[in-house]
Amino acid sequence: MEVLKEKVEEEEAAEREEAAERAERGEKTLRPVEVRREEAPLTQEALRDLEKKLSEILVPGKISISTKDTIDILKLPVSYQTNTPKEEHLLQVADNFSRQYSDLCPDRVPLFLHPVNECGLPKFVSTTLRPTLMPYPELYNWESCAQFVSDFLSMVPLPDPLKPIVQQQEKAPAKKYAIKPPRDLSSKFEQEQEMKQQEQIKAEEERRLREEEERLLEAEKAKIDPLHGLRVHCWVLVLSGKREVPETFFIDPFTARSYSPQDDHFLGIESLWNHKNYWVNMQDCWNCCKDLVFDLGDPVRWEYLLLGTDKPHLSTTEEEDTGMNDDEDLDNLCKDDKDKSFDMPSSWVEQIDISPEAFETRCPNGKKVIQYKRAKLEKWAPYLNSNGLVCRLTTYEDAECTKTLEIKEWYQNREDMLERKQINKVTGLNIDYFKPGHPQALRVHSYKTMQPGMDRVMEFYETARVDGLIKREETPKTMTEYYQGRSDFLSYRHINFGPRVKKLVLNSAESNPRPVVKITEQFSRNPAKPADEDVAERVFLILDERIQLRYHCREDHITASKREFLRRTEVDSKGNKIIMTADMCVSFEVEPMEHTKKLLYQYEAMMQLKNEEKLSRHQAWESELEVLEILKLREEEEEAHTLTISIYDTKRNEKSKEYREAMERVMHEEHLRQVEAQLDYLAPFLAQLPPGEKLTRWQAVRLKDECLSDFKQRLIDKANLIQARFEKETQELQKKQQWYQENQVTLTTEDEDFYLSYCSQAMFRIRILEQRLNRHKELAPLKYLALEEKLYKDPRLVELLKVFA
DSSP: OHHHHHHHHHHHHHHHHHHHHHHHTTOOOOOHHHHHHHOOOOOHHHHHHHHHHHHTOBOGGGOOOOOSOOOOGGGSOHHHHOOOHHHHHHHHHHHHHHHHHHHHOTTSOOOOOOOBOTTSOBOOGGGGOOOOOOSOGGGGSHHHHHHHHHHHOOOOOOSSTTOSOOOOOOOOOOOBOOOOOOOOOOOHHHHHHHHHHHHHHHHHHHHHHHHHHHHHHHHHHHOOOTTTTTOOOOOEEEOSSGGGOOSOEEEOTTTOOEEOTTOTTOOOOSEEEOSSOEEEEOSOOTTTTTTOOOOTTOTTTEEESSOOTTSOOOOOOHHHHHTTOOHHHHHHHHHHHHHHOOOOOOOOSOOOOOOHHHHHHOSGGGEEEEEETTEEEEEEOTTTSTTOEEEEEEEESSTTSOSEEEEEEEEOSBTTOEEEEEEETTTOOEEEEEOTTOTTOEEEEEESOSSTTSSEEEEEOGGGOTTOEEEEEEOSSEEEEEEOSOTTOEEEEEEEEOOOSSOOOTTOTTTSOOOEEEEEEEEOOOTTSOTTTSEEEEEEETTTTEEEEEEOOOTTOSSOOEEEEEOOOSBOTTSOBOOOOGGGEEEEOSSOOTGGGSHHHHHHHHHHHHHHHHHHHHHHHHHHHHHHHHHHHHHHHHHHOOBOOOTTOTTTOHHHHHHHHHHHHHHHHHHHHHHHHHOOTTHHHHTTSOTTOOOOHHHHHHHHHHHHHHHHHHHHHHHHHHHHHHHHHHHHHHHHHHHHHHHTTTOOHHHHHHHHHHHHHHHHHHHHHHHHHHHHHHHHHHHHHHHHHHHHHOTTTTTTSTTTO
16 A cells, blocks of 8 residues: 555656646646537547547556465475574575685676575575485486476576676566547458458568568578677586496486486586586686596686585595605694584474475476477476376477477377377378277378278287287288298288279278288298299289299209199180190299299299288288278277376376275174174173073073163163253254344344354254164164073073073
């Protein structure tokens, strides 16, 4: 309210000054009464002028004051809001160190020592670090740990790329008055002409933008960055030596990528720190970070802030080590260091506590979007999307990111083992990648459409298939298959199809297959056969009724044997069986042999090839049918996109949760039965008898009667207790209703709401008590009879009460 009051006072003072200036210039000001006397009918121009003037008036009562964050600092711990004496001492030491550094190195940028925290309090950078051991094994390796931090962080460019901390005051947008616009009396014809003109201007603007974009692309290639080497950045340095780290390397916290100090992206280092000390680089970075020596114990190369006993030691030679063996010098040195040392204060931040839900969520709210130049990266937490999508990378053609070039998507926990999907928006090509475990052993599926008989490529896990198929390429007229590790040494099969008789419908391959016109098969070398008898390529020309064979070439030959069979009909026009003739087999043999020239050999070979042709045609039909089955299965999987849930994930696994709840319920019921079995209803009455004395019939009857009498009294007491509570609740409700009738006129809205709430709760309690009383009256006789039956069947009384049963 004080801010608004000051604002109003400033506006009134400004109005008075403006009126005084107009008076000095001789201008006249009209009072409100005079204005109303001289006002005339408002024209459209006057309305626009009035709207303009009203829009310049600020509404003091609706000014929004924005803060730099939304953190309630009052809920933060005391260490966030105040500094301990040791921290204040450390800040003084840091300021003194900074002044000396500025005097000695005036040409270097100021040191980054104590930025302000959420509460606006300066804190030394080393005290913001607190080493914490987390219960997640994924964080024990730097790769997964860096990826976790990268997913959680969001990149926000600095207002000033040359300074790490710049305070900026956000200005609240001023809200303005607005009046209802006048009625539109413009011509529609003029609007159409204006629209046509605007379309022409838009087309010209698009052409100009394209030319400008091309020009910018060319300029970017030769453009020199004016801030090269001046921007500031913070990253992680991992020193070699501990935990079997072979060499020093950098980690960028925003990308989780590692870099060598020899990388040209890192131009130099101003300072570095950990939770124990702060070091300033005193080495020349003319060659980037390639020549830097990361021996933090060397005060010549790295100037440290605090002289502590836990700082890294300088690497010394053996001659230097032998000179430090004198006990007296060592004691003096330790004494001097002890006098000058100042330990780093403990961290002021709270210990990091990451719940399993937060660890799995990673990104804030489970989603993160990173905008790059001509690209956008989106990340989601596992199970956040119903289809298992966890990451999407979209690349664009233009800098405005309006024309999509390619989309890459990554999935997790898919039941169909889908791992990655790549969509090319220019060519329309889709590529799906699968992990091992798909029902059809699918590894990669490339396609433009899911329509059968179109261009597609399928790759398989050959170890998961019994036929050794590793790849299948399909076009509208061909199908090519590649094999590996088959017992028949088949490595390649190419099938040529003719035009289909009917239009293809899904699952119609069995009734309407594509006619096969040619099959080409290739075989690997079988070392158990001679090269002249080992077929390398086999071609079935089905329409021409020919079979061509080409054999493997011997190691000492440059040509291979060939053979061609003319597959005629087995009977002539008169029905007579055709005998094998010499013109039905044409062969070229590198080294002719006698047995291959015999007609019987050629006849048997042709009969075998006929059977193999039938088998190859059947396998081609099975391959086509398998493609349709895979396409149908993929459509069902994409429609269902079911996710797998581990049995150890008790929160998401509904089946496991239901089974666990059922087991707990059974165990609880069993526990109740055991407790009931262990409860001896005769124990209080048997304790009244002398120990070890055998029961008589009279004593047994008395025990039965006392037990039943005691149980009956407890049932009556319980009924009386419920009845008393019922009457008490009823009386209190009546009193409250009487109070309401007496004070109804003077009651406030809050009192009436409280009265209605009380009545609702009281009626609920009365209704429950009434139900319990009625149920008790119904069950009491049954419980009495059940106890009487148990007493007659009790093994301790059964023999003595037989007469009375």
